[in-house]
Amino acid sequence: MHRLIPAAPRCRFAIxxxxxxxxxxxxxxxVTRTGDTxxxxxxxxxxxxxxxxxxI
Structure with a gap:
């Protein structure tokens, strides 16, 4: 993993x-994470x- 996004259940950012x-x-x-999804x-x-x- 590149660890560009925090390891949190939900992350928001702008490009x-x-x-x-x-x-x-x-x-x-x-980006949302629920278990393996x-x-x-x-x-x-x-x-x-x-x-x-x-x-992945």
């Missing part, structure tokens, strides 16, 4: 991107460019 190219945006992220929710002004399932 700022596109600033250098003049198209700034902010993506809100929430990890859920990820994203929000903000964004478009889905792909979807799938990750097996």
């Amino acid at each position: 700022d991107q596109g600033i250098e190219m003049g198209r700034p945006s902010r993506i809100e992220v929430e 990890i859920g990820v929710r994203i929000g903000g002004r964004c478009a889905i460019s792909g979807e799938g399932t990750m097996y």
Whole structure:
């Protein structure tokens, strides 16, 4: 594990991107952990460019 997210049942953070190219945006992220299940929710002004399932 990279330990980029605190080992807590729920964690929220924001990702700022596109600033250098003049198209700034902010993506809100929430990660929840319940037992062996990890859920990820994203929000903000964004478009889905792909979807799938990750097996860790």
